[in-house]
Every structure is written in C-alpha cells, then in structure tokens.
Amino acid sequence: MSYQLNFHDLVPYLPELGQGLLVTLELTLYATVGGILLGTLGAAARTSRSRPLRLSAGIYVELIRNTPFIVQLFFIFFGLPAIGVKLTAWQAGLIAMTVNLGAYSAEILRAGIEATPKGQWEAGRTLGLTRFQIFTRIVLPPAFQRIYSSLVGQCIIVMLGSSVISQISVEELTFSANFIQSRSFLSFESYLLTALLYLILAVFMRRGFGLLASYVFRSQPR
Amino acid sequence: MMQFTDWDILRNLLLAARWTLLLSLIAFIGGTLFGLLLTFMRTSRRKPLVLLVRGYTELFQGTPLLMQLFLAFFGLSLLGIDVSAWTAATLALVLFSSAFLCDIWSGCIESLPKGQWEASRCLGLSFFQTMRYVILPQALRVAIAPTVGFSVQVVKGTALTSIIGFVELTKAGTMLNNATFQPFKVFALVALIYFMICYPLSLFSQFLERKLNVSGKH
Numbered sequence: 001m002s003y004q005l006n007f008h009d010l011v012p013y014l015p016e017l018g019q020g021l022l023v024t025l026e027l028t029l030y031a032t033v034g035g036i037l038l039g040t041l042g043a044a045a046r047t048s049r050s051r052p053l054r055l056s057a058g059i060y061v062e063l064i065r066n067t068p069f070i071v072q073l074f075f076i077f078f079g080l081p082a083i084g085v086k087l088t089a090w091q092a093g094l095i096a097m098t099v100n101l102g103a104y105s106a107e108i109l110r111a112g113i114e115a116t117p118k119g120q121w122e123a124g125r126t127l128g129l130t131r132f133q134i135f136t137r138i139v140l141p142p143a144f145q146r147i148y149s150s151l152v153g154q155c156i157i158v159m160l161g162s163s164v165i166s167q168i169s170v171e172e173l174t175f176s177a178n179f180i181q182s183r184s185f186l187s188f189e190s191y192l193l194t195a196l197l198y199l200i201l202a203v204f205m206r207r208g209f210g211l212l213a214s215y216v217f218r219s220q221p222r
Numbered sequence: 223m224m225q226f227t228d229w230d231i232l233r234n235l236l237l238a239a240r241w242t243l244l245l246s247l248i249a250f251i252g253g254t255l256f257g258l259l260l261t262f263m264r265t266s267r268r269k270p271l272v273l274l275v276r277g278y279t280e281l282f283q284g285t286p287l288l289m290q291l292f293l294a295f296f297g298l299s300l301l302g303i304d305v306s307a308w309t310a311a312t313l314a315l316v317l318f319s320s321a322f323l324c325d326i327w328s329g330c331i332e333s334l335p336k337g338q339w340e341a342s343r344c345l346g347l348s349f350f351q352t353m354r355y356v357i358l359p360q361a362l363r364v365a366i367a368p369t370v371g372f373s374v375q376v377v378k379g380t381a382l383t384s385i386i387g388f389v390e391l392t393k394a395g396t397m398l399n400n401a402t403f404q405p406f407k408v409f410a411l412v413a414l415i416y417f418m419i420c421y422p423l424s425l426f427s428q429f430l431e432r433k434l435n436v437s438g439k440h
Contacts, residue, residue: 062421067417074395075406
C-alpha cells in the first residue's frame with residue numbers, strides 16, 4: 001500500500017471539530033434529560049390501569065422502535081412543515097432524539113417497573129398512600145436502579161445515532177467531519193479522527209453515568 | 223413533468239424496499255458467520271484472542287454506524303479497491319452486525335453455569351466437543367430471541383446506507399420527495415413500510431422469548 005495517512009494537515013481544522021463536538025454534547029444532554037422524562041411518562045402510561053393510555057403508549061413505543069431513526073428525523077424535519085409545524089433543523093434534530101430515546105427508555109423502564117414485587121404496592125396502599133405516591137416514591141426509584149445500565153447504554157446509542165442529524169445540516173460532529181473532508185480531501189483521516197472522538201465520548205458517558213449512579217443510588221442497598 | 227399518483231409513490235417505495243430486504247439479509251448472514259468466528263475466539267480463553275475480540279466489539283459499539291459506513295467507503299478506496307456504495311454498505315453492515323451478534327452470543331454462553339465446562343473437562347471432551355455437544359445446544363435456546371431482536375436493528379441500520387448513495391427504501395423516499403414535494407405522505411409511507419418489516423420480527427422475538435424462557439424451568 002503506497003498511501004500514507006496524513007493527520008498533520010487536519011490540525012488547522014481542529015477548532016471546527018471541537019465546535020461540532022460541543023453541539024453533539026449539547027444535543028445529547030438535552031435529549032437524555034427529555035428522553036428519560038418522556039420515557040418515565042411512557043412507562044407510567046404503559047403500566048397504568050387505563051386501557052386507552054396503555055394502548056396509546058404502546059403504539060408510540062412500537063412505532064418508534066420499529067422504524068429507523070433517520071426516517072423519524074426526515075418525517076419530523078421535512079414532513080411536519082407540510083402540515084404547518086415549522087421547525088429549525090436543530091429543533092427537529094433534538095425532537096427526533098428525544099422522541100426516540102423516550103420510546104426506548106419507556107420500554108426499558110417498564111421492565112424495571114414490572115419487576116416490582118406486588119407486596120410493595122399492597123404495602124403502600126395499606127399505609128394510605130395514593131397510587132401516584134406509591135409509583136413515584138416506592139416503585140420508581142428501585143426500578144431505575146434495576147435498569148440503570150441498559151438505560152445508560154440506550155443514551156449512548158442515541159448519542160451515536162445523533163451523527164445522522166448532520167444530514168439535515170445541523171452542525172454537529174459528523175457535519176464538521178463532512179465539512180473538513182470536503183476542504184482537505186483527507187476523507188479517511190477526517191472520519192477516523194471523528195470516529196475516535198465518538199468512541200471517547202461514549203467511554204466518558206459510561207464513566208460519567210457510573211459516577212452519577214454511585215451518587216444518586218448511594219443510600220439504597222444493593 | 224411526470225405526475226406521480228399515490229400508487230406510483232407506493233409502487234416505487236415497495237420496489238426499493240426489496241433492496242432494503244436484500245441488504246439486511248446479506249448483512250445478517252454475513253454478520254452471523256463472522257460473528258460466530260468472533261464468538262469462538264472470545265470464548266477460547268486465549269488472552270490475546272479475547273482482548274482482540276473485546277477491542278473489536280467495543281470499537282463497533284462505541285462508534286456511529288454512519289462513521290463505519292464512511293470509513294468503509296473511503297477506506298476501501300484508499301486501498302485501491304474501486305468501491306460501489308453497495309460494497310461499502312455490505313462490508314460495514316457485516317462488520318457492525320458481527321460485533322453486536324458476537325456480544326449477544328458470548329453473553330449467552332457465559333450465562334451458562336461454569337460447572338458445565340468443568341464437567342465436560344472431566345469427561346475428557348475437547349474444546350470443540352464441549353462446544354458442539356454441551357454448550358451450544360443450551361446457549362442456542364437462550365440466544366435465539368435476542369438474535370431475532372437484533373435483526374430489527376440490522377434492517378433499521380440499512381437505512382443509513384442511503385447517505386452513501388445506496389438506493390434503498392430511505393433513499394427512494396428522499397428521491398420521491400424531491401420529485402413530488404409531498405414529504406408528509408412520502409416519509410409516512412417509508413416509515414410504514416419499515417414498520418411492516420420490523421414489527422413482525424419484534425413480535426416473533428417477543429414470542430420466542432416467552433416460549434423459550436428457560437430460566438428456572440428445568
């Protein structure tokens with residue numbers, strides 16, 4: 001092989017890559033918070049006693065889990081304006097990520113909720129707690145602890161999936177990589193470096209969530 | 223200018239969906255073969271092999287599939303191989319699937335009690351005999367539901383090949399949208415077709431999980 005990899009000429013473009021990285025981080029942060037909130041609501045609906053609630057949450061979860069993220073993104077960004085919902089690319093990207101993570105985390109969290117021993121609901125009722133109180137104070141915290149690592153895995157998958165948002169011209173990490181390769185003609189090197197950044201980001205997210213867990217779940221027996 | 227009726231849109235999307243199906247099938251079969259090899263390497267307990275496979279799975283699970291597609295597309299041409307979008311897409315998806323399948327399967331194998339290995343050793347079975355007669359028959363039962371579940375990820379993964387210019391369902395959707403200016407209808411239909419491919423697979427996986435739920439039923 002005669003080709004020499006040339007990373008040296010990428011150095012002037014590093015600020016662009018940093019900019020992109022920040023946008024990816026920002027999107028991931030908002031989508032993680034929003035997605036987990038949405039997922040909690042979804043899981044509550046899926047385990048509720050009301051049939052229409054269960055059904056609509058089920059349709060939401062299955063629709064999202066069985067279609068590709070890029071199609072959801074295109075539907076939100078190109079399709080919704082046709083019925084009068086106008087969004088910027090950044091908003092569309094964030095909504096797509098949030099809705100996507102919401103469905104997956106609802107499904108993950110549902111498994112955690114269903115693993116709650118029945119006696120805990122009964123004990124809660126005996127103590128005179130309302131259904132809402134039992135759900136938020138007794139059922140939810142250990143359920144989160146049970147499914148924490150799959151939830152973290154899903155957040156990382158959504159972060160990696162956000163690279164697709166470059167396709168609707170949100171200037172995140174992959175967009176920067178596309179820009180750099182079109183300027184420098186060093187396509188392989190640009191994408192290799194970017195892939196490495198994603199890998200580092202994924203590792204750091206796992207670490208960060210691990211630290212968060214040891215803080216949040218410190219008082220609970222395991 | 224050509225006018226597209228709703229039927230034209232649907233017909234063209236369904237024609238393009240064949241390529242989604244074909245690519246998924248090839249990626250899944252290729253991923254299965256290569257993933258099996260990786261699984262054997264990972265369960266072999268030879269340190270360098272295990273580390274190598276672990277690094278491989280980490281790499282493919284820690285980077286976006288889109289990056290893998292780009293790297294396959296531009297990397298192969300660096301090697302002097304003239305790549306079509308089809309080749310790059312196949313290569314990237316096979317490598318991607320093999321990493322995830324290896325992870326699923328080695329998880330299943332490791333979930334079996336250690337005593338099974340020890341008992342086989344006592345009976346004088348070799349590594350391959352242990353695998354063939356003791357481990358795999360049991361691991362297969364545990365593995366089948368998550369494997370079918372992963373096939374959904376493969377189908378959804380093929381949607382990204384539209385970005386490197388492979389004309390499958392998603393690419394056909396964007397092209398039809400450019401021709402008809404009916405994004406709502408076109409992308410809703412695209413999503414619906416994906417759903418009709420993936421949902422039966424999801425249901426089948428859930429069914430298998432319930433039916434083959436082996437934990438504590440021996």
